[in-house]
Amino acid sequence: MQENKEKLLYELLSSINQHKLPPDVAHIEIHGNEVLNAHLVKGLEVEAKSFEDGVDVKIKVREVIKNPVRFCFGMIPPNGIQKIIINTTVEKDASASFIASCTFPNAKNIQHLMDAFITIEENASLSYFERHVHGPDGGVTIVPNTKVLVKENGRFSTEFELIKGAAGVIEIKYEAEIGINATTNMKARIFGRMNDSIHIKEKAHLIGENSTGVLTSHIALKDNAVAIVENEIIADAAFSRGHVDCKEIVQGNAKARAIPIVEVNNPKAHVTHEAAIGSVDSKQLETLLSRGLTEDEATELIIQGLLK
Amino acid sequence: MKILQLNNVSLLKESKSILKGITIEIWNGYIHAIVGPNGAGKSTLANTIMGLSGYRDSSGDIIFDGKSIKDLSIDERARLGITLVFQEPARFEGLTVKDFILSGSKIKSKDIAIEALARVGLDPIKYINRAVDKTLSGGERKRIELASVYAMKPRLLLMDEPDSGVDIDSLKYIFDILQELKSQGSTVVLVTHSPEVLKKADHAFLICGGEIVCKGDAQKVFEYFVNKCSPCKHIGKPSKD
Ligand SMILES: Nc1ncnc2c1ncn2[C@@H]1O[C@H](COP(=O)(O)OP(=O)(O)OP(=O)(O)O)[C@@H](O)[C@H]1O
Ligand SMILES: [Mg+2]
DSSP, X not given: OHHHHHHHHHHHHHHTTOOOOXXXXXXEEEETTEEEEEEOOTTEEEEEEEETXXXXXXXEEOSBOOSOXXXXXXXXXXXXXXXXXXXEEEOXXXXXXXXXXXXXXXXXXXXXXXXXXXXXXXXXXXXXXXXXXXXXXXXXXXXEEEEEEEOTTOEEXXXXXXXXXXXXXXXXXXXXXXXXXXXXXXXXXXXXXXXXXXXXXXXXXXXXXXXXXXXXXXXXEOTTOEEEEEEEEEEXXXXXXXXXXXXXXXXXXXXXXXXXXXXXXXXXXXXXXXXXXXXXXXXXXXXXXXTTOOHHHHHHHHXXXXXX | OEEEEEEEEEEEETTEEEEEEEEEEEETTSEEEEEOSTTSSHHHHHHHHHTOTTSOOOEEEEEETTEEOTTOOHHHHHHHTEEEEOSSOOOOSSOBHHHHHHTTOSSOOHHHHHHHHHHTTOOHHHHTTSBSSTTSOHHHHHHHHHHHHHXXXXXXXXXXXXXXXXXXXXXXXXXXXXXXXXXXXXXXXXXXXXXXXXXTOSEEEEEETTEXXXXXXXXXXXXXXXXXXXXXXXXXXXXXX
């Protein structure tokens, strides 16, 4: 059993190229419904409970945590379900940055469901970076559902990256309520190919005066991939500012739809949006062609930039 | 020796005649200017030589190095050594200055990008990892464009309005690097409506209403442009004198 655990841990970490971490870096590895390993640092409290097909995790950040905390979620077998329920509280004046790697290197039919509730208390901050590593065959359904409350002077930023491997089916839902002087940045960078289906629904509700919300989606699609991006910003408070940035490059038979919703309920609030969907920008392309790159090389460079 | 020759090149746009039988020869190793008032057809001519989309169905012939390039794509022309700098260079999200500069360079080494940046007077440490995006000023963007041209070492550089959006300091670096390219054997064609830019050329063509009305030594074309062309009401119909 112990041996099996170590083997899984090794395979999980190999798939994300992460091995030995220094002792002042906290890290937690979860395979399926089992916590394989956890190493905590001062100021970070984690409680985890397994249930049938997942893990319920409670995280408290009580101080300023210097080094990014590494999470690794994943499954080595090709089939299965992994449900992760995470409750995270970042206490007053505390801060942390989380780097989560979600890895399904052999996926044929895997569901990765995540329900996250995040509370950023006064003056606290959290940055959450989630990187997905999938095998080449797709076969993963990812459903992250996140609710965030950012209180006065709090800062929350999240970034979702899926660039390597096939995306499979992605249903991202993020909702944030942003209080006085607080800021939220949500960014998704996804490369969809083959039969990938991507649905992003992000909502920022600016309820506090002087709050800021920025929603960014940069997506490149090829083959038969499909993406729908719904970005919504509602500004209720004076001096709140919001921006939606949706850029999608579409090639082959891929299809993209962007639905920006911008609602302003206070004359002193200001929300903007920009959306650009289409093939590669012709001026960018012609610039690189005129330096001698082929069309494929030029397109690749432009897409790499967009997803950076 | 001539590097580029246009034989009776004409171009229609929405059934309007924009270039009307342009015949010119561009001699190797000089800085040339194509000068003329707004709307004369200068950018159209440069874009036609580069073969940009929308400028590919010209009549007549375009000969580079003794061979017709009319049926070649943009990148095929570029691989022969032709390149173009737009009046307003494109902005790229995320693409770093380093990767952009090296895109046209045969040797993909960081040192080349550093040297190219230094040549256009931009501190490599400050710029090399920045993105070639909207956050660059107009002058910075144009100098980075020239750094990428410098790394490419083109045989023929077409540069549309080198001074637009550029202050005097940046302009100095731009003309320095054009001289440097010339001394390394590149041929430069400046597209401009400015008599000041014209002065930097060795040789020039004056275009008006899609026709070449005067050509020769840059000084001679300068005088013609300032004395005859500028006072004229820019009706786009060159008169016989
Ligand atoms: N797609 C088009 N359809 C119709 N007319 C066009 C088109 N593109 C250019 N033109 C016209 O062709 C003429 C030449 O344009 P061009 O951009 O080459 O001028 P230019 O000499 O570069 O002027 P400027 O100094 O303003 O840059 C102009 O009258 C312009 O309106
Ligand atoms: Mg022009």
